[in-house]
Amino acid sequence: MPEPQQIKVEKTLLQRLRTYFLTGLVVASPVGITIYLALAFIDLIDRNVKPLIPAAYNPETYLPFPLPGLGLVFLFLMLTLLGFLAANFLGKYLIRVGERILNRMPIIRSVYNTLKQIFETVISENKGNFQEVVLVEYPRKGIWAIAFISSENTGEIQSKLDDDVVNIFLPTTPNPTSGFLLFVPKKDIIRLNMTTDEGAKYVISAGLVDPTSMPVKED
Numbered sequence: 001m002p003e004p005q006q007i008k009v010e011k012t013l014l015q016r017l018r019t020y021f022l023t024g025l026v027v028a029s030p031v032g033i034t035i036y037l038a039l040a041f042i043d044l045i046d047r048n049v050k051p052l053i054p055a056a057y058n059p060e061t062y063l064p065f066p067l068p069g070l071g072l073v074f075l076f077l078m079l080t081l082l083g084f085l086a087a088n089f090l091g092k093y094l095i096r097v098g099e100r101i102l103n104r105m106p107i108i109r110s111v112y113n114t115l116k117q118i119f120e121t122v123i124s125e126n127k128g129n130f131q132e133v134v135l136v137e138y139p140r141k142g143i144w145a146i147a148f149i150s151s152e153n154t155g156e157i158q159s160k161l162d163d164d165v166v167n168i169f170l171p172t173t174p175n176p177t178s179g180f181l182l183f184v185p186k187k188d189i190i191r192l193n194m195t196t197d198e199g200a201k202y203v204i205s206a207g208l209v210d211p212t213s214m215p216v217k218e219d
Contacts, residue, residue, distance in 0.1 A: 046071035133199035135190040136168060136182065144190075145170055146199060147182070157183055176203045 049071030
């Protein structure tokens with residue numbers, strides 16, 4: 001029959017092994033998943049773009065082995081060339097003509113304009129970023145939700161309201177790309193010292209990743 005001391009040592013050893021395994025899992029999983037997704041993305045681009053490369057300009061025609069990422073490089077070069085052409089007078093004219101044709105097609109017009117607005121908003125170099133992380137009472141009084149100030153409200157909406165309001169984006173968890181646009185009086189928000197990146201991590205992790213505790217900002 002095992003001695004109590006021996007049983008205790010075995011339990012301690014198993015606990016340490018479990019801790020080491022979980023620590024290794026936490027360290028390796030993000031790296032492994034990131035590498036896997038990157039390789040899958042490159043493979044997806046290669047499978048769809050490589051067939052479009054003329055054989056005379058495809059290095060794989062002259063090499064005995066495939067070149068991973070060749071499709072991605074070719075796509076980057078083509079998009080860069082397209083951007084260059086679109087920036088000159090002739091390119092702008094052709095784009096205007098193409099947009100006029102698309103705008104005459106009822107369903108396609110809506111899809112095109114929506115996608116165009118989304119990409120211009122995401123890629124635009126002079127787009128605004130979220131300014132601050134705040135707390136707002138939502139969905140009812142006494143319950144608080146984390147949100148982001150997107151901008152000051154100075155337009156028609158503000159002119160219809162008595163209190164000074166700010167535009168607040170209230171994200172959903174764990175997908176912060178969807179959410180609600182709220183117009184909240186300045187006096188009803190609590191400003192936080194955490195950065196927007198920290199606030200986003202807090203939302204994505206559903207509160208599991210708690211930023212370093214900091215004092216609340218004074219209004």
